[in-house]
Amino acid sequence: MTAEDCLIGIDCGLTVTKAIVFDTGGRELGIGRRETAQIKPGPRRVERDMLGLWADVCGALREALAGIDAGRVRAVCVTGHGDGVYLLDGADRPLGTAILSLDTRAAANITG
Incomplete structure (x- = not known):
């Protein structure tokens, strides 16, 4: 990598999605x-x-990359809030809404 290269971090949190370019x-x-x-x-x-x-x-990416040549990006790292269920079909389209780790609808099924 050179001094002109950039790295991007993306964090999909529970309440805010952030993108940072370094x-x-x-x-x-x-x-x-x-x-x-x-x-x-x-x-x-x-x-x-x-x-x-x-x-x-x-x-968030558009905002973070404002004024930066996207051709300089050499790597992207993505992280999220934690466990959850994000189901896709065979064409990588969402099958519905994601079920987040805060969801406890199935608690009775596992606790008896």
Whole structure:
């Protein structure tokens, strides 16, 4: 890598999705963030719109990369809030909303 190269970190948290661009020396070049909504369709249910999450990631990336040549990016690292269920079909499209780790709808099934 050269001094002109960039690295991107993306964090899809429970409430905020963030993207940060660094140079290879660790200097922050840009940051973007989007509030990320949780859906609570009923008691003990916590879900997320997967297409909405993707839009949040894209928006945070656009903001973080403002004024930076995207051709300089050499690596992207993505992390998330924790366990959850994000189901896709055979064409990598969401099968529905994601079920987040805060969701406890199945607790009675495992605790008896």
